[in-house]
Amino acid sequence: MNQLPSVAALHEQMDRARRAGPLMTNFYPTQDKLQRWIEEGTLFSMTAGTALFVLRRDRDFLHLYYMASRAADLVPALHELSSNETLTVDVLGKRAQVDEIAEQFVNAGFRGHCVLHRMTMTNGAGLAPATDDPEVVFADADDAAALASMLEAALDRYAEQIPDEDEMKRAAAERKVLVIRSDAAIAGMLFFEVTGQSSLLRHWLVDVAHRDRRVGARLMRRYFSDCKDVRRFTLWVISDNDNAIDRYRHYGYHQDGLIDQVLMRRAS
Amino acid sequence: MKTVLELLKGIRPEFDFTKSEDFIADGMLDSYDLMTLISELDQTYGISINGTDILPENVKNLAAITRLLQKYGIEQ
Numbered sequence: 300m301n302q303l304p305s306v307a308a309l310h311e312q313m314d315r316a317r318r319a320g321p322l323m324t325n326f327y328p329t330q331d332k333l334q335r336w337i338e339e340g341t342l343f344s345m346t347a348g349t350a351l352f353v354l355r356r357d358r359d360f361l362h363l364y365y366m367a368s369r370a371a372d373l374v375p376a377l378h379e380l381s382s383n384e385t386l387t388v389d390v391l392g393k394r395a396q397v398d399e400i401a402e403q404f405v406n407a408g409f410r411g412h413c414v415l416h417r418m419t420m421t422n423g424a425g426l427a428p429a430t431d432d433p434e435v436v437f438a439d440a441d442d443a444a445a446l447a448s449m450l451e452a453a454l455d456r457y458a459e460q461i462p463d464e465d466e467m468k469r470a471a472a473e474r475k476v477l478v479i480r481s482d483a484a485i486a487g488m489l490f491f492e493v494t495g496q497s498s499l500l501r502h503w504l505v506d507v508a509h510r511d512r513r514v515g516a517r518l519m520r521r522y523f524s525d526c527k528d529v530r531r532f533t534l535w536v537i538s539d540n541d542n543a544i545d546r547y548r549h550y551g552y553h554q555d556g557l558i559d560q561v562l563m564r565r566a567s
Numbered sequence: 568m569k570t571v572l573e574l575l576k577g578i579r580p581e582f583d584f585t586k587s588e589d590f591i592a593d594g595m596l597d598s599y600d601l602m603t604l605i606s607e608l609d610q611t612y613g614i615s616i617n618g619t620d621i622l623p624e625n626v627k628n629l630a631a632i633t634r635l636l637q638k639y640g641i642e643q
Contacts, residue, residue: 310618310619311618311619312618313618313619313621314618314619315615315618316618317615317616317618319615319616320615322606324602327597327599327601327602328598328599329598330623338613391599404610453610456606465639494591494592494593494594494597495591495593495594495595496582496591496593496594496595497594497595497597498594501598527596530581531579531581531582557599
């Protein structure tokens with residue numbers, strides 16, 4: 300496993316992997332994320348046969364990304380990965396495609412961890428009229444530690460792409476995080492990203508002590524109000540989180556058929 | 568054989584791709600959609616686009632995709 304020195308080096312390795320045939324992959328980073336991971340020194344690669352693995356350090360485990368021309372090529376390659384590290388892999392696609400690839404990971408010692416569903420809204424059904432709720436404000440950099448800690452405590456770090464304090468600082472500076480405060484504490488937060496006509500709802504969380512007080516609804520109302528030019532809203536939700544799924548449906552989101560099967564192999 | 572515009576509409580039917588100069592900046596294609604598009608261009612036109620060509624600037628609008636296909640001998 301070698302640290303990736305540059306985006307160009309990664310593209311060269313992807314080129315070699317693609318020469319074996321059409322590529323199956325779960326590696327879809329945006330250019331800015333890719334550049335940042337490389338600058339942080341958290342991105343590694345490993346070639347095994349015709350398969351290319353890219354690994355990203357996150358806390359005490361590694362996210363595994365694969366590039367291979369055939370699902371069956373993955374099993375022998377996966378056995379070459381060190382068993383000293385806990386690995387997680389996200390297999391994205393429609394159900395049938397995902398099952399075929401996930402089976403290869405199970406054959407190499409991975410176990411299903413959870414499934415996430417993508418939910419999308421394109422018709423603006425949940426859009427709220429403009430709101431001037433003065434208690435819904437953008438987070439500032441001083442909130443970053445508390446926000447990161449709140450997310451870390453409530454979410455599944457292996458599956459939910461939890462931002463660390465640095466990412467929350469950047470997000471706050473870029474006005475991507477709405478909060479409602481209660482005294483000095485954060486009662487609820489909503490972290491979103493907007494790209495042109497699309498918006499991804501990264502995280503929406505209300506502190507346990509402040510639930511059933513419409514904190515979450517007020518955050519959502521402000522989010523939709525601020526995103527009136529957005530035509531496509533998306534989010535990812537864990538498949539057995541019925542409460543959250545019901546709430547998202549209430550706002551007009553629906554499951555669009557894309558799933559993320561998260562598998563995991565713990566360090567031995 | 569499907570045109571590039573038909574492929575794009577198949578991926579994201581809610582957007583009008585003829586009215587954008589930058590599908591990525593305009594939020595019409597995300598990174599997953601880009602890989603889906605590359606895969607569909609490969610399959611539809613029987614080519615294998617190099618990893619070094621899988622760059623946002625090569626698929627950011629219809630003209631860029633046309634130029635990319637021309638590089639692989641495909642005329643729209």
